Amino acid sequence: MSHVEAVMIPEVALTGSVRMPVIGMGTASGKPPTDPAIVRAAILEAIKTGYRHFDTAFGYGSEVPLGEAIAEALAAGLITSRRELFVTSKLWAASAQPHLVLPAIRTSLKNLKQDYMDLYLIHFPLRLDPEVRSMPPAKEQVHPLDIKSIWEAMEACQNMGLTKAIGVSNFSCKKLSELLSSAKIPPAVNQVEMSPAWHQKQLRQFCKANGIHITAYSPLGAPGTKWGDNRVVESDVLQQIAKARGKTVPQICMRWLYEQGVSVVPKSFNKERMRNNIDIFDWSLTEEELHKIDQLPQRKGVLFVNNLGPTDFALELDAEI
């Protein structure tokens, strides 16, 4: 494939007729968020490169620039219809109470300048007091999530046509079991950390058995962010595989994740790197390479304690698989 052509990204069927491109562009840049003008330009570049799926959240501050980039892409004829795109956003934990869900999705849609989103996720399995604006919150401002009632409100959003599908993020097998015991609409997706350094074998098995699709976040180990580190990009094993194949370590990560049957949301606002991350569809990993990745040391990288502080509640969430 020529390097000026857009890459065609395959899709996965979620629920009903909803199809999601298996790679989406991540848009989280931490605090303070990246300048919206830079985010908007990066998203436009991503659309030119072939990205059709965008992962945002109320908490990222990237909904507004994403909405602007979509409007600009339509005006410039890069896409002919909003329906060519797949947009995911997430319910911020300070809105994780049943009566706040509808206002929250409406706010996100207003930010996005859209009348529907494709996928709406509960961002975290916890609730914060509505006035919480920054992390870490005070210990008394953090509460368990009332999964049954919050999921009913999510189901109402789908039934009203405000989102095509609903799902969760950062949910363990335990939290998913609780949700499934009362859900009328099962979650289409669980978006969780997954990379060669955190394989999520148990959770993947559980999700497969229950028809829940997994989306991998921090697929490169989130190098250069406040919540990630360099252990994936600096892994000797991954570097050796990459060198032998004439690929980059991020490409080895992306291809490995794709071969595991999950979708992936890498974040890069850099033109070369965002293209590099999706150039993975015309080659595959060998049995031997897969075996080497299977043997890599495993450790969860993105931890609740980093956002909430080292409370018993955060430690408990981090210990769930």
Ligand SMILES: NC(=O)C1=CN([C@@H]2O[C@H](COP(=O)(O)OP(=O)(O)OC[C@H]3O[C@@H](n4cnc5c(N)ncnc54)[C@H](OP(=O)(O)O)[C@@H]3O)[C@@H](O)[C@H]2O)C=CC1
């Ligand atoms: N649901 C949740 O709780 C969470 C969801 N997410 C979602 O997942 C997305 C991706 O995860 P994220 O945590 O950002 O981590 P990633 O593993 O995608 O890593 C992103 C970092 O890697 C750099 N990078 C990207 N591509 C390359 C490359 N080819 N070579 C070298 N460096 C590269 C980026 O910098 P640069 O931009 O300069 O290229 C950035 O610093 C987020 O943006 C967000 O949408 C993430 C965390 C939690």
Ligand SMILES: O=C[C@H](O)[C@@H](O)[C@@H](O)[C@H](O)C(=O)O
């Ligand atoms: O400042 C940190 C950010 O808010 C971070 O906690 C989130 O961006 C999280 O990693 C996510 O992407 O969902």
